[in-house]
Amino acid sequence: xxxxxxxxxxxxxxxxxxxxxxxxxxxxxxxxxxxxxxxxxxxxxxxxxxxxxxxxxxxxxxxxxxxxxxxxxxxxxxxxxxxxxxxxxxxxxxxxxxxxxxxxxxxxxxxxxxxxxxxxxxxxxxxxxxxxxxxxxxxxxxxxxxxxxxxxxxxxxxxxxxxxxxxxxxxxxxxxxxxxxxxxxxxxxxxxxxxxxxxxxxxxxxxxxxxxxxxxxxxxxxxxxxxxxxxxxxxxxxxxxxxxxxxxxxxxxxxxxxx
Amino acid sequence: xxxxxxxxxxxxxxxxxxxxxxxxxxxxxxxxxxxxxxxxxxxxxxxxxxxxxxxxxxxxxxxxxxxxxxxxxxxxxxxxxxxxxxxxxxxxxxxxxxxxxxxxxxxxxxxxxxxxxxxxxxxxxxxxxxxxxxxxxxxxxxxxxxxxxxxxxxxxxxxxxxxxxxxxxxxxxxxxxxxxxxxxxxxxxxxxxxxxxxxxxxxxxxxxxxxxxxxxxxxxxxxxxxxxxxxxxxxxxxxxxxxxxxxxxxxxxxxxxxxxxxxxxxxxxxxxxxxxxxxxxxxxxxxxxxxxxxxxxxxxxxxxxxxxxxxxxxxxxxxxxxxxxxxxxxxxxxxxxxxxxxxxxxxxxxxxxxxxxxxxxxxxxxxxxxxxxxxxxxxxxxxxxxxxxxxxxxxxxxxxxxxxxxxxxxxxx
Ligand SMILES: Cc1ncc(COP(=O)(O)O)c(C=O)c1O
Numbered sequence: 001x002x003x004x005x006x007x008x009x010x011x012x013x014x015x016x017x018x019x020x021x022x023x024x025x026x027x028x029x030x031x032x033x034x035x036x037x038x039x040x041x042x043x044x045x046x047x048x049x050x051x052x053x054x055x056x057x058x059x060x061x062x063x064x065x066x067x068x069x070x071x072x073x074x075x076x077x078x079x080x081x082x083x084x085x086x087x088x089x090x091x092x093x094x095x096x097x098x099x100x101x102x103x104x105x106x107x108x109x110x111x112x113x114x115x116x117x118x119x120x121x122x123x124x125x126x127x128x129x130x131x132x133x134x135x136x137x138x139x140x141x142x143x144x145x146x147x148x149x150x151x152x153x154x155x156x157x158x159x160x161x162x163x164x165x166x167x168x169x170x171x172x173x174x175x176x177x178x179x180x181x182x183x184x185x186x187x188x189x190x191x192x193x194x195x196x197x198x199x200x201x202x203x204x205x206x207x208x209x210x211x212x213x214x215x216x217x218x219x220x221x222x223x224x225x226x227x228x229x230x231x232x233x234x235x236x237x238x239x240x241x242x243x244x245x246x247x248x249x250x251x252x253x254x255x256x257x258x259x
Numbered sequence: 260x261x262x263x264x265x266x267x268x269x270x271x272x273x274x275x276x277x278x279x280x281x282x283x284x285x286x287x288x289x290x291x292x293x294x295x296x297x298x299x300x301x302x303x304x305x306x307x308x309x310x311x312x313x314x315x316x317x318x319x320x321x322x323x324x325x326x327x328x329x330x331x332x333x334x335x336x337x338x339x340x341x342x343x344x345x346x347x348x349x350x351x352x353x354x355x356x357x358x359x360x361x362x363x364x365x366x367x368x369x370x371x372x373x374x375x376x377x378x379x380x381x382x383x384x385x386x387x388x389x390x391x392x393x394x395x396x397x398x399x400x401x402x403x404x405x406x407x408x409x410x411x412x413x414x415x416x417x418x419x420x421x422x423x424x425x426x427x428x429x430x431x432x433x434x435x436x437x438x439x440x441x442x443x444x445x446x447x448x449x450x451x452x453x454x455x456x457x458x459x460x461x462x463x464x465x466x467x468x469x470x471x472x473x474x475x476x477x478x479x480x481x482x483x484x485x486x487x488x489x490x491x492x493x494x495x496x497x498x499x500x501x502x503x504x505x506x507x508x509x510x511x512x513x514x515x516x517x518x519x520x521x522x523x524x525x526x527x528x529x530x531x532x533x534x535x536x537x538x539x540x541x542x543x544x545x546x547x548x549x550x551x552x553x554x555x556x557x558x559x560x561x562x563x564x565x566x567x568x569x570x571x572x573x574x575x576x577x578x579x580x581x582x583x584x585x586x587x588x589x590x591x592x593x594x595x596x597x598x599x600x601x602x603x604x605x606x607x608x609x610x611x612x613x614x615x616x617x618x619x620x621x622x623x624x625x626x627x628x629x630x631x632x633x634x635x636x637x638x639x640x641x642x643x644x645x646x647x648x649x650x651x652x653x654x655x656x657x658x659x660x661x662x663x664x665x666x667x668x669x670x671x672x
Pocket of ligand 1: 394396517519576578625
């Protein structure tokens with residue numbers, strides 16, 4: 001059965017839209033849910049909500065800072081989900097976190113608590129194919145779509161397996177490295193997107209280091225869409241709020257719509 | 260756990276034929292019972308597979324084994340002696356034998372592992388090493404191998420450790436390695452591992468992650484234990500020559516990640532010897548931790564109720580780590596090895612005691628193993644027992660820190 005995340009992204013793609021998925025760290029500030037609402041009204045097709053973890057090994061300094069700041073404010077998985085359950089974003093939400101938070105609570109309980117808060121999908125970057133089977137099964141029982149990641153070094157046979165098991169969309173990592181802003185787009189981003197498009201009909205989104213609207217347009221020559229995280233969070237860490245977030249995301253939306 | 264419960268002094272039976280309980284090869288999924296695995300981002304999976312394949316092939320290759328043996332003998336100074344600590348034995352009423360891995364080149368057991376990984380790095384055609392370090396001993400060993408093999412080398416070290424182990428930072432610099440201080444999190448070993456993994460994700464095509472303990476994703480816990488088993492293999496042979504019956508009553512080692520302990524235990528796991536891994540009180544992942552997943556494997560982990568990793572606290576930078584190698588979590592779960600803990604004060608006392616009685620200044624890490632023996636001699640270690648202690652590092656690096664700590668201490672009555 002196709003879930004809400006995949007259904008929505010496929011429908012948007014069918015309308016001819018390029019997909020735009022901003023990332024917001026849950027619990028970053030008092031008004032973080034207003035930031036989520038603002039990026040949705042500025043044209044986000046889905047929103048990734050980061051549930052901060054103490055040891056985010058796939059993240060560069062910006063998301064590390066945002067995670068540490070959210071944790072220092074007393075943010076917990078429970079506090080984020082409680083706020084989300086009182087809030088209708090209007091587009092599907094995808095939780096991004098590290099596996100230990102799910103493991104501690106128990107896979108099924110964690111997946112059910114995401115679903116109960118209205119979260120449609122989950123991304124756990126430290127669960128590669130060999131380790132994610134149990135989580136994927138429990139998440140499916142709870143009605144949560146597990147988005148899997150592919151990397152530039154992933155060989156073709158693994159790439160097909162990842163695309164085959166991913167739900168919602170498939171997340172192509174733009175380059176070998178961690179999250180963080182980059183002045184220029186790696187050539188591996190377009191290659192990653194094209195390789196994934198060749199093996200799947202799922203929406204293919206590219207993330208890691210997409211920092212400007214021009215880069216988003218460039219990668220969307222091959223990809224169905226982009227995930228934008230560090231560049232947006234930088235604006236929030238530098239004191240921005242819902243208005244600045246909307247302006248930032250609105251710039252991406254306009255550029256993608258113009259093509 | 261503050262004091263060890265009184266224990267049954269009869270030797271534990273060797274586990275019957277269980278390959279994992281007997282410290283054999285983990286399953287193809289890298290599991291030791293419920294622990295281990297390969298919890299890494301997709302970008303690192305091909306590198307872990309390549310390393311597993313290279314290690315499996317090399318470890319079965321007599322040419323590789325003899326090249327490593329020659330390096331261990333001629334460069335690192337193996338075998339290390341097993342020294343009868345007569346003065347300390349008299350004092351404690353138990354017979355203490357010290358496995359002298361502190362006499363290795365660079366001053367600890369860490370060189371055993373690093374020389375093996377350096378040979379593998381060359382076989383894989385890589386030319387750059389990254390490593391994490393706590394006390395700096397693994398960093399120094401890695402920097403040493405990098406100099407010997409002509410590799411570029413970057414070592415990540417928490418800011419707190421850069422300060423308390425300044426001498427080792429300077430040694431690494433002398434050896435041509437760049438030390439990058441890590442300012443995130445607790446600014447100790449846990450955060451150095453995070454930063455080394457971040458470097459590795461970005462550089463994996465040219466770089467080998469030279470992990471310093473029996474932790475991380477498969478194949479590291481298994482590979483590092485195999486590279487350290489030389490300690491146990493030598494020690495059991497030396498015990499045959501020294502002890503009636505050839506098997507000591509107790510084998511004791513300190514446990515941070517657990518590589519020196521895994522190395523010495525692997526020689527004795529199939530005997531009746533009581534095996535004891537001593538943890539710092541503020542880093543007792545086994546006993547105070549819960550099952551968790553961090554740094555690539557499932558193991559026991561100090562963490563809060565939500566799964567956020569806690570900060571460890573120990574006088575010893577090398578043991579200041581909230582996790583533990585997955586095979587130790589398994590050996591604890593199946594009841595083959597005990598994992599008590601000791602306090603910083605007990606450690607400082609044992610540090611001084613060995614220096615005064617035997618003329619050997621131990622590192623703060625193996626002083627944990629000694630501290631447990633001092634506490635338990637005549638209690639859970641019956642008088643007259645034979646006890647092998649893995650003296651896995653020397654104390655030169657710790658002298659300045661201990662001087663400062665002793666100066667703050669109230670004089671003992
Ligand atoms: C002398 C010494 N012993 C022990 C350790 C802890 O490591 P492990 O538990 O892997 O032996 C260290 C780490 O820095 C060390 O320097």
